Amino acid sequence: MAANEAELRALMSAGLAGDATAYRALLGRLSANLRAYYKGRLARIGRSATEAEDLTQEALMAIHTRRHTYDPAEALTPWVHAIARYKLIDHLRRTRASLADLPIEDAEEIMAQDDLVGTESAYDLTRLLSRLPDKMRRTIQLVKLDGLSVAETANQCGISESDVKVSVHRGLKSLVTSVARKGRL
Amino acid sequence: MKTDDLIDILSMNVEPVDHRQIVRNIGMAVVAGAALAVGIVFFVLGPRAGLTTVAAFIPALLKVVVTLIILVPASIYLIRLTRPGGERRSSVALVASPFIAVMLLAALSLIFASSYHWNGAILGNEWLECLISIPLIAIVPFSVIVWAVRQMAPTDLARTGAFAGLVAGCVSAIGYAVHCADDSVPFFALWYGGTIALCTFAGWKLGPKLLRW
Numbered sequence: 001m002a003a004n005e006a007e008l009r010a011l012m013s014a015g016l017a018g019d020a021t022a023y024r025a026l027l028g029r030l031s032a033n034l035r036a037y038y039k040g041r042l043a044r045i046g047r048s049a050t051e052a053e054d055l056t057q058e059a060l061m062a063i064h065t066r067r068h069t070y071d072p073a074e075a076l077t078p079w080v081h082a083i084a085r086y087k088l089i090d091h092l093r094r095t096r097a098s099l100a101d102l103p104i105e106d107a108e109e110i111m112a113q114d115d116l117v118g119t120e121s122a123y124d125l126t127r128l129l130s131r132l133p134d135k136m137r138r139t140i141q142l143v144k145l146d147g148l149s150v151a152e153t154a155n156q157c158g159i160s161e162s163d164v165k166v167s168v169h170r171g172l173k174s175l176v177t178s179v180a181r182k183g184r185l
Numbered sequence: 186m187k188t189d190d191l192i193d194i195l196s197m198n199v200e201p202v203d204h205r206q207i208v209r210n211i212g213m214a215v216v217a218g219a220a221l222a223v224g225i226v227f228f229v230l231g232p233r234a235g236l237t238t239v240a241a242f243i244p245a246l247l248k249v250v251v252t253l254i255i256l257v258p259a260s261i262y263l264i265r266l267t268r269p270g271g272e273r274r275s276s277v278a279l280v281a282s283p284f285i286a287v288m289l290l291a292a293l294s295l296i297f298a299s300s301y302h303w304n305g306a307i308l309g310n311e312w313l314e315c316l317i318s319i320p321l322i323a324i325v326p327f328s329v330i331v332w333a334v335r336q337m338a339p340t341d342l343a344r345t346g347a348f349a350g351l352v353a354g355c356v357s358a359i360g361y362a363v364h365c366a367d368d369s370v371p372f373f374a375l376w377y378g379g380t381i382a383l384c385t386f387a388g389w390k391l392g393p394k395l396l397r398w
Contacts (some may be wrong), residue, residue, distance in 0.1 A: 018201035027192045035188070057191050062398070064195045066338035068202040069268045082270030086340040090397070107270070118188045124187040144194040147254070165200075 004111055009076045016067060027060055032114030034059050034084055039115055041088060049154050051091075053121040059087045061176045081110035089121055136171030144172075206335055211264050214333035215256075215352060218326025222360030225322055230364040244368035249359050252377070254283045256355035263330075264350055266345040267337035277345070280351070284378055291374030309367030312376055318364075319357050319380035320387070327388065329354035331395050339396055346392015347385050354384030 008026060015023030038059075062083050069148035070079050120181070131138050135157070142153040143164065154161045226232075235241045259280050267269040295303060307317075330349045338344035358377050367373075 015196075015199060016202055016204065018199055020199045023199045024192060024196035027196055028189075031188050031192060053188060057186065057188055060188070060191060060195065062338070066269070066398075068204055068206050069338045071204050071268060076270075078270045078273070080267070082340045083338065086269065086338075108269055121186050121188065123186040125190055128186075140194070144197050145190075147197060 005075060005077050007113075009072075011069060012067075012076050013072050016070070016072065027063070029114070030063065031056055031060055032116050033080070033111050035118065036113035036115035037084055037110050038088065040113070048131070049119050050121065054123065055087060055091055055121050057123060058091070058117075058123050059084050060143060062087060065173070065176055077111050078107040081105075081107040084110055128178055131178060132171050132174060135159070136167050136174070139167040140171045140175075144167050196328055208264055210336060211260070211267060211330070214329045215260050215326070215356065218329045218353060219356045219359060221325045221329070222322050222357045224327065224360075226318075226364045230318065232327075232363050234367045238340065238362070241366070243363050245365075248365070248368075248373060248377070249272045251283070251287060251373070252355050252358045252362065252381075254337060255280065255381070256352060256359070258288045259306055259348055259351045259355060263334070263345070263348040266341065266348055267334050267339050269340045270337045271339065272341035272344055275348075276324075284290040287370075287378055293369040294370045300330040303371075304370045306369040307375060309369065309372040309376075311367055312372070315365060315367070315372075315376040316380060317363065319354065319361050319377070320383055322360055323350075323353040323357035323380075323384045326356040327384070334358075334396055335390060335398065341391040342396045343389050344392070347389035349392065349396075350388020351381065351385040353388070354381035357384070 008029060011022045011026035011029070015026050034056045036051060038055045038124050039049060042048070042052050042055075063080065066083070070076065129140065134141070138157055140155055141148060142148045142156060150157070150164050154164045157164065159167075233241055233245065236245065262275040262280060265274050295306065297304060327350060330353055334345060334349055358381055361377075367376075
């Protein structure tokens, strides 16, 4: 358990400094923890695995967009747990489940198990992307999905590098917002 | 969408982020809120008569200092609360203790004063103006602070909202002290303390709606 925390914390610190490989590894490990956590919590109240996958993705997006709120001097596990639980409570409130079913828990529980069997969430990436403005959609497609560098994308789209960065940043933000809004329906 | 696809999207071209941003942003919001509150009081209500004289400056300064004793720990807690799980590391008792100290001081000064002076000491000349001004002015710093907190990730929205209200109330009270010419301890305890508590209550109620993410 302690080793797990130390490893994840090192990955997080590297990720915060801009190390994409470490960050990817971190999100991969956390997604397994989150999935196990949500599946366990939701199964108890008779919810589906798809819902658990939706929440896993929401939590990952929250971790990503709010990563500046992690203080490297503090432990990572309670931070992740607080986000995971916040998103769970928010989800249950939205879907009108009883919060009384949710037991008091220990932060360590978030890392207690992992689940690598991912199902598809209800979010359709292609459809979500298609709702974005043209420039945002293209830059996200090229940079984030096709893995081109910012410079290559700038070249291909005929816009400046800072323009690409801003466009990807804004696009991801509205992607996250539209997922959040969809969950609220 | 597969979670692995999402992870791919999120983890490419990860820009470095600065975890000190929270302290900076919330700190700047509090300072900006304070500047706005003082500005509003200065230009709308006007400074109290003879603010440059010792007789008026010292009591005004005292009111500001006592309010700062509440404001500083409240701001530190607000910063903690804006991080996920921060509610585990905040104690309401520590922030409440200066309030209680001022109330006790006010009660003592009333006990030792003759009841003949109570009315003047408690109501002062402008209790109604104080009661209206502090919460009204607090709306401005509260908006700035809420805007800053919304960039963060508080996980206890009611408590975070309450602290945002408390900080905004204190900042507004500091601004109002520039104008206010009532200097008795009971007046300060009741009308400053009361309005700051009111702002805290409003923040507590509004937090879950305004700070959701």
